[in-house]
Amino acid sequence: GGTQQAETQAPEEARPFRIAVVMPSAINDMAFSQSMYEALVKLQQEMGGPDKLEFVYSENMYVVDDAAAAIRDYASQGYDLIIAHGSQYGSSLQEIAPDFPNTSFAWGTTVDTFAEQGIDNVFAYEARSEQGGYVNGVMAAMLSQSGVIGVVGPIETGDAKLYIDGFKAGVMATNPNAQVNVNYIGSFSDVALAAEAAKTHIEAGADVLTGTAQMVVGAVGVAKDHGVLWFGTQADQSSLAPDIVVANQVYDWTVALKPMVENIQNGVRGGEAYSLTLANGGLTIQYNPQFDLPAEVKDAAEATIQGIVNGDIQIPVGGE
Amino acid sequence: MATPFSATPKVQSVVMRGIVKRFPGVVANDHVDFDVHQGEVHALLGENGAGKSTLMKILYGLYQPDEGEIQVNGRPVTFASPLDAIRCGIGMVHQHFMLVETLTVAENVALGLPSSRGFVTDLERVAARLRALGEQYGLPVDPHARVWQLSVGQQQRVEILKVLYRGASLLILDEPTAVLTPQEVEDLFRVIRQMVGRGHSVVFISHKLHEVLSISDRITVLRDGRKVGTVRAAATNKAELARWMVGREVTFRPEKAPVTPGPVRLAVEDVHARSDRGTPALVGVSLAVRGGEIVGLAGVSGNGQRELAEVIAGLRPPTQGRVRLLGRDVTAWPADARADLGLAYIPEERMRDGVILPFSVAENFILRDHFKPPFARRGILQPQAILAHSQALIRAYQIKTPGPETPVQHLSGGNIQKVVLARELARAPQVIVAAQPTRGLDIGATEYVHAQLLQQRAAGAAVLLISEDLDEILALADRIAVIYEGRIMDVLPAAEADPQRLGLLMAGVARATG
Amino acid sequence: MGDWGHILLGVLASGIRLATPYLYAGIGETLGQRSGVLNLGVEGQMLLGAFAAFYVTYRTGNVLGGLLAAALVGLLMGLAMAFVSVNLQAEQGISGIGFYLFGLGLSDLLFQKLLGTVDSVRGVPDAVIPGLSDLPVLGELLFRHNWMVYGAYALVPLAWFVLNKTPWGLMIKAAGENPHAADSLGVSVARVRYATVTLGGVLSAIGGASLSVGLLKIFQQNMTSGLGFIAVALVYFGGWRPVGVLLGALLFSLVNALQLWVQVLGLPIPADFAVMAPYVLTIVVLVIVVQRARPPAALARPFERE
């Protein structure tokens, strides 16, 4: 059984709100986990520092059953919200959450709160990364002279697949004659192979590249060496190669976290799903200020964002 | 003779005093005194495990003594490693050869020596010097041959050359004759005499008393790690030495009762086979052994004995020809089926092929029968039956072991040999193939093995005795076959054989008619 | 036709590059194994080397300093491994796994505490050899890599030379085949093994550096991602000969380069199977080309006189 708590009765000032997060990679991966870590730091500042929001994390929890142990442990320590930041953690949550009915859990990236299974204390959050992918795709298509664009991915699933599907759609919508070559290297950590994949793309004529997950830092370096343009996602990668990074889709998880915290403080423990979108500001396209982006490209990007926000542009993603 | 160590001082005298060396559970050397003078051959005698090798390894810097001191040319020395001993002019040829089989002869010799060309090896120069040295001492070798391609006798030459090359003037030869043919022993003795003539000194270890008596000036006998005494060779005899070593009288001529041979139990017909290297090793060998008969197979090692034994045992498929056991054609049978039919096999390299060293004595006894009742039922081992069997064998064969659970690797060489023998003979074999069954054994153990083989003969078994020791063959065999380069040169009744004639046949000199 | 030529060229150039870290680590491991020591900690040494090189280069801007730092770190790791396997006679399989975990963790820890985030450096420059680099086909294939790539290939004849033409080579081989024989001639087996294992550590660390400041110019946690273990496997592939290791590294890398192309060209093969290809082929080649080499007889056996 879980520890009984009565956080809803407690006045906000009485004690800090406590969040624990379990992440699959390191908090400085320049990608998925770092974006969550930064969101928590930002949220902490916004809420008024450690006195108001306390958070702890377990990083590199790529072993699914270790993550489950961590989640259970945090739950029994009476955290207010436990975030399982990885789609692979879903089934663990599904099992643990019912044992701690007074604790809230959050699962990303997904839309599934297990409401159908009768569980009411799980939130879900996802990033509609295909949106930023689409915008990046539009810009990539316009900037590419060769009409060949390369993508480096880890394995063909999850967040990576969403982003890449969106990116492809964006390119095609802009230049139907363009060619998007996709390379999944089969790993989230093999930077050397990611770099070589980027080189292969360049050999195959690509003059614009993008990619997703933490191993792409290897590909960014290659792009830099060859003066080929790069579009980033998940975190701002401009610092790696200020000359060639055009823009990044940046995740701001606070957009999902804030309403969750509010809900919990109001006694709602779960059942809702949040999406980071361009519309709600959870996703933003951050242009690299050091990159001299032609005005018409930027305008097209802004127009695309607008189109996605107001629903004019539908992005086809999903099933095989 | 210019060697890299030509500056090495001549050893005029070595004195070891009060040497004590303990191993867990054993005092290998217990206050042993030993000395060697320039120009002398000093033999070291003792049963298996008496401490001979240990004493010499201490002198060579391989082991450090727990107590005692060593003096070279009157000055006390401590040898932290063989390098120190080598620098003093001491060299050792080990009981178990210390050669890197994958390297060439010249490389083995050059190993550890600085090169005249600095960063690059000077193997040609080493080879040239090696040839010169070989000529000087009558020890010819091919410097560019790989060691694994050499016969045992040749390997021994390399060992001696290695030592001489380093300028040693005191040579320790630890059982150098155990694996040599009589001819090779003669050659070795010639070399030893030549070296002594040049002012070198030699420590000679052997279990063969006649060798010791013929080559050495003085003899020291060890027993159970203690020194029994030192005598001048001229002032003693075999019987006395044996008594010193064993502590009792030893018979040298085994009692061989007359037995009427029965039907042919083992027959090899026109067998051809290849060696591990793919070269022809047996070329049309035919041989028959009757029940109640010991046929000795004499020959210099490497002439196909090993392959013949393996073909009979079912471990090497012949390319041509048949093998019959008890009248049945078993050419296509696997090894274990032949063993079950009544074949016992005592392999030549028993440490490698005959026992599993980390296994207990009891486990080694069931090496062939671990799936058969009473030792196993439905695949499950039966500890009581195994234990009872082991105790019976340990008693019957007087194997010196703390118990059946002791790992075989803790036993002495002679006792390991007894384990193999006991296992094979306990299966009531009808046919026995025994390869070099007494090699490396002390006289007590040798006597015992001989008695066992004769007892099996008396019980009606057919025995094929493969040995390089002509004395052994002459003492035991009813008929003697000689093998040379994969062919049987001749088969003689024991009565017609003598060492000279056999030696000629073994050297491949065509049938000595008359 | 020109297209395929272009692809072939691309595959070759990328294979040549990808083989670099395998060569450093594999040659180092070959020397160690020839002397009788199995080092499974290569991956950890590579990671620490990669970090040291990156960090020093990052802080000082001096890539030579970075390489020196990597060598130093490799030296220390090699000495530690040598101490454990030679003096303490520890089971080499597990102690290697221990060193791997140690290197994996420590490199990551230092990365987090000293750098904090992924960043890039200028790193080792590409060779631009006037004339040669501009040759039409060969120039791209052979003469436009960074200097560390050439270093890796230069190691192969060097290691061959040391093993087969020098007194040290004799001692190394003897220590690995029959340490008792070497010992009985006054060769210090311990010293030989210390030398090879330490040198192996240095080379592994340099191999790691060839990633962090050579090929990629970044550092990321666990950036070797199993590469060190493949390097060990390639030593077996190569039959403990430097040239064999070279062939193995090239085969593995070329197939890897090829599978990247297969994906880029959009051939209808699931990516997972493409990624699998180098591993499968390495085994298949060994089955077809019968491997005759035997491991050094004393491999992974601690040496003790009594």
Add this chain to the structure above:
Amino acid sequence: MSTRWQQRGRDMLYPLAAAGLAFLMAAGVLAALGASPLQAYAALVKGAFGSRNALAETLVKATPLLLVGLGICIAFRGQVINIGGEGQMIVGALLATALGLAFPHWPGWVMIPLAMLVAMMGGAVWGGIPGVLKAYYNVNEILSTIMMNAIAVQLMNYLLRGPMIDPVQAQRASQIPQTAALAAAYRLPRWVPTRLHLGALLAVVLAVVVYFLLWRTGWGYRIRAVGHNPHAARYAGIPVKRYTVLALVLSGAFAGLAGMVQVYGVNYRMITDGSATGFTGGAGFNGIVAALLGQLHPLGTIPAAVLFGALLVGANAMQRAVQVPSALVTALNGLVVVFVVSSEYFRRRARKRRLLQQTAASAATAVAPSSPED
């Protein structure tokens, strides 16, 4: 008899002291990172043993280590180095999961044993391939098992993304690479409210079985004989190659079972994060360490696996409690492994010195006393 146990007890002191030394070294790093070592290690111990749940987690972690370790005992006794535990776990789990999902309506007591069998077969095949390659094609098993691991990972990724994907996920945009959940009836019984499942008990029983197999049956005898001395085994008529293959087949079977147990006992479905460790938790590797620390003895592997499991579980708890980077935990594990395996030297030396003293003291006996080293 009692002295033998005394000796065993004394022998345990060395690895424990060594681990202590490793912890002491890491304490410095902890302090440098601003964490209190005392507090950290207290959290570690508490996280591994401090409560019923902690203990259960430790045992859950130890289970696959033990199962893989048992296979390693068999393989290493047969002188084959099986580094392929990770791949064998994956393949075993894939087959067992596929079976459970294909037939969701059978009774649990039918499916569970069947799934175990199938998983063992899967692992056996994945281990058997390197076995055959080694015995008949002279392909070194270190090489082939490392390669087979990578192949298994990609096979898993392919199957979990494609043919075996959870039908729910197949319809979603994100397509999480996981299978559907197994039927509730197929879950290994648990000791609620913890995650401790039947697999742990099974592993302990199997440790005894492996002990029995290795030392009380003809097959085990042969595996050990072939391992210690293939020449003598051949001379005794044992088909050496077949037993080399068998050693790897059995070893793989145990790893395959470990994979199945992780699915049927812990996760109830297969999920991949693209890496082997994501699923195996590194048990395919760490099982080797556990077996070697257990002196390649199936019964010795039990405490070794529990201790190693405790270290892994406790270290994660420590990370949570004092918020040290997980990297430190990994490095600490590495140190512990190195120190513990090195401590064996001091144990051997002490034992030898003791024997020498006895030898010096008592009158010399001709034959060494029995001191089985296995």
